[in-house]
Amino acid sequence: MKVKEVAELVGISVRTLHHYDDIGLLKPETTDSGYRIYSEKNLETLQQILFFKKLGFPLKKIKDIINSPSFDKKGALEVQRKMLLEERVRLDNMIATIDKTIQHAKGVIHMSDQEKFAGFDFSKNPYEQEARERWGDEAVDASNAKINQLSKDEQKAMGEEFDQIYRNLAAVRHKDPDSDEAQVAIKVWYDYLNTIGDYSLDAFKGLGQMYVDDERFRQNIDQYGDGLAVFMRDVMAVYTDRNKM
Amino acid sequence: MKVKEVAELVGISVRTLHHYDDIGLLKPETTDSGYRIYSEKNLETLQQILFFKKLGFPLKKIKDIINSPSFDKKGALEVQRKMLLEERVRLDNMIATIDKTIQHAKGVIHMSDQEKFAGFDFSKNPYEQEARERWGDEAVDASNAKINQLSKDEQKAMGEEFDQIYRNLAAVRHKDPDSDEAQVAIKVWYDYLNTIGDYSLDAFKGLGQMYVDDERFRQNIDQYGDGLAVFMRDVMAVYTDRNKM
DNA sequence: GTTGACTATCACGTTACGTTATACTTTACA
DNA sequence: TGTAAAGTATAACGTAACGTGATAGTCAAC
Numbered sequence: 001m002k003v004k005e006v007a008e009l010v011g012i013s014v015r016t017l018h019h020y021d022d023i024g025l026l027k028p029e030t031t032d033s034g035y036r037i038y039s040e041k042n043l044e045t046l047q048q049i050l051f052f053k054k055l056g057f058p059l060k061k062i063k064d065i066i067n068s069p070s071f072d073k074k075g076a077l078e079v080q081r082k083m084l085l086e087e088r089v090r091l092d093n094m095i096a097t098i099d100k101t102i103q104h105a106k107g108v109i110h111m112s113d114q115e116k117f118a119g120f121d122f123s124k125n126p127y128e129q130e131a132r133e134r135w136g137d138e139a140v141d142a143s144n145a146k147i148n149q150l151s152k153d154e155q156k157a158m159g160e161e162f163d164q165i166y167r168n169l170a171a172v173r174h175k176d177p178d179s180d181e182a183q184v185a186i187k188v189w190y191d192y193l194n195t196i197g198d199y200s201l202d203a204f205k206g207l208g209q210m211y212v213d214d215e216r217f218r219q220n221i222d223q224y225g226d227g228l229a230v231f232m233r234d235v236m237a238v239y240t241d242r243n244k245m
Numbered sequence: 246m247k248v249k250e251v252a253e254l255v256g257i258s259v260r261t262l263h264h265y266d267d268i269g270l271l272k273p274e275t276t277d278s279g280y281r282i283y284s285e286k287n288l289e290t291l292q293q294i295l296f297f298k299k300l301g302f303p304l305k306k307i308k309d310i311i312n313s314p315s316f317d318k319k320g321a322l323e324v325q326r327k328m329l330l331e332e333r334v335r336l337d338n339m340i341a342t343i344d345k346t347i348q349h350a351k352g353v354i355h356m357s358d359q360e361k362f363a364g365f366d367f368s369k370n371p372y373e374q375e376a377r378e379r380w381g382d383e384a385v386d387a388s389n390a391k392i393n394q395l396s397k398d399e400q401k402a403m404g405e406e407f408d409q410i411y412r413n414l415a416a417v418r419h420k421d422p423d424s425d426e427a428q429v430a431i432k433v434w435y436d437y438l439n440t441i442g443d444y445s446l447d448a449f450k451g452l453g454q455m456y457v458d459d460e461r462f463r464q465n466i467d468q469y470g471d472g473l474a475v476f477m478r479d480v481m482a483v484y485t486d487r488n489k490m
Numbered sequence: 491g492t493t494g495a496c497t498a499t500c501a502c503g504t505t506a507c508g509t510t511a512t513a514c515t516t517t518a519c520a
Numbered sequence: 521t522g523t524a525a526a527g528t529a530t531a532a533c534g535t536a537a538c539g540t541g542a543t544a545g546t547c548a549a550c
Contacts, residue, residue: 004496018498019538033546034498055346056339059537074347074439081343088336091329094301098326101300194319249527259528264507278515279529304506 001038010046025049025063055080165189169232170225177234183242186235201240208236246283255291270294270308300325410434414477415470422479428487431480446485453481 007014020026021036026045028038038046045066052062057080065073165188172181193199199207211217211229218229252259265271266281271290273283283291290311297307302325310318410433417426435449456462456474463474 002497013538014497015538015540023537031546035546036497054339055343056336077343077347081340081347084336084340084343088333088340091301091333091336094299095326095329095333098300098322098329101322247527258507260507260509263529268506276515280515281528 001043003036003038006038006043006046009043010050012050020046020049020059023059023063025059025066056084162189162192165192166221166224166228169235170228173225173228173231177231177238182231182235183239186232186239189232190236190239201244205237205240208233208240246288248281248283251283251288251291254288255295257295265291265294265304268304268308270304270311301329406437410437411466411469411473414480415473418470418473418476422476422483427476427480428484431477431484434477435481435484446489450482450485453478 001009003014003017007017017026017036021028026042026049028036028042030036048066049062052065053059055077057065057076061076065076165185168185168188169182172179172185175182190199190204193204193207211221212233221229221232246254248259248262252262262271262281266273271287271294273281273287275281293311294307297310298304300322302310302321306321310321410430413430413433414427417424417430420427438449438452456466457478466474466477
């Protein structure tokens with residue numbers, strides 16, 4: 001049989017057969033023109049190879065096993081078994097750690113990140129002039145310096161996304177925090193934060209309070225509209241309470 | 246801090262830090278002479294890197310996560326979790342297959358291997374002449390052709406090993422199968438077989454019977470001494486029965 | 491004889507560094 | 521202050537198991 005036939009028969013690639021030939025793992029006969037011809041015996045050997053491969057043995061070990069009948073097969077299987085068990089323990093630990101991380105990640109977003117998320121970068125924002133007046137150049141420049149650690153594209157993408165979200169919120173800021181419009185708008189914000197980090201509802205509510213308590217955040221947010229920070233806090237509180245049950 | 250300090254602090258190699266620098270994952274400041282100097286911030290980033298590495302993330306993904314706050318970290322963790330779970334299933338299957346293999350491997354040594362193990366190769370054996378007389382040249386040549394598929398070194402190593410074992414057995418073949426000498430000698434043979442394959446006691450007993458029933462094996466074995474095949478069968482039977490309780 | 495399907499041999503790319511090899515810098519000690 | 525020891529830098533090959541072209545020769549059919 002020629003390469004392609006064999007490859008399709010056992011479900012591997014032609015390249016793989018070439019490779020096994022290259023490393024001397026499975027060397028078929030060849031025609032005068034150099035075509036590889038696999039015998040029945042070759043196919044049997046291939047089955048063995050694939051069997052040990054399924055068990056996770058490296059090709060070198062398989063080579064030893066295949067062409068050395070005095071090889072300690074039993075021992076090799078036991079060693080391999082141990083290795084696999086250790087691997088499984090490692091995986092379990094990794095999975096457990098991830099689970100913990102997802103759980104305890106509530107509130108994991110640092111203040112420095114929050115500053116970015118809250119939209120401290122007003123360099124592309126029409127309100128920057130106003131910001132400079134309110135905060136003084138120093139504060140704005142320091143903030144921009146921080147935000148500038150992000151790549152241009154990221155800044156743009158991030159800026160556009162929550163600029164849009166904040167505009168939507170500002171647009172409904174005179175409605176009732178209970179209103180559907182407000183609740184829908186704040187849900188967008190909650191979902192966005194949850195693609196970046198992992199916010200529990202309570203953490204979200206706390207975040208809203210911070211928007212009001214922290215001068216920097218409040219002023220920053222209020223640039224999208226007077227009283228927006230307070231409004232957001234209220235909407236976020238309602239959203240939280242509503243969705244907790 | 247300089248490389249070595251950092252490396253020892255967090256328990257990684259200097260080369261690893263170099264690597265992270267090369268791929269742009271963690272780029273510290275440098276002195277005029279080109280020495281890398283890691284800041285506190287660099288160390289924090291490094292902790293993050295190592296954290297995600299522990300979770301099995303590839304460095305490329307870590308790079309994305311680290312220097313792109315808009316990266317979907319939560320989603321990444323969930324994807325990673327799924328991958329790890331799939332990996333674990335794969336491992337479990339591999340382990341289960343190995344267990345099955347070890348179990349069902351009883352009697353897994355093929356006849357062709359048995360021929361080798363039983364010592365069909367008498368090309369280096371003083372009895373070859375005799376063998377040719379008994380079996381005729383054809384049979385001996387065919388047998389040798391088979392055995393010659395092994396590498397020279399393997400042949401030698403294998404040949405020496407069980408040549409020795411068979412000689413020892415032949416030396417005690419007039420003792421009682423119950424005798425300590427016979428039992429010790431057969432234990433060596435059992436242990437040797439179990440480094441190559443996996444023999445249960447019952448399989449071992451059956452093997453002994455085959456030595457007698459199969460003309461080829463019997464004649465072959467008896468070349469080490471008249472009646473050795475029968476003696477071995479008896480010793481193997483006793484050994485099996487004794488060790489089963 | 492020409493085309494299409496198949497085959498062959500390079501040879502680079504991938505992952506995360508380990509491991510020399512060569513050369514320069516800084517630190518410590520006499 | 522001179523020198524050796526310790527530390528650091530870059531460069532580049534090696535690893536595992538192929539995937540993925542690129543280029544070229546072969547075989548069977550029309």
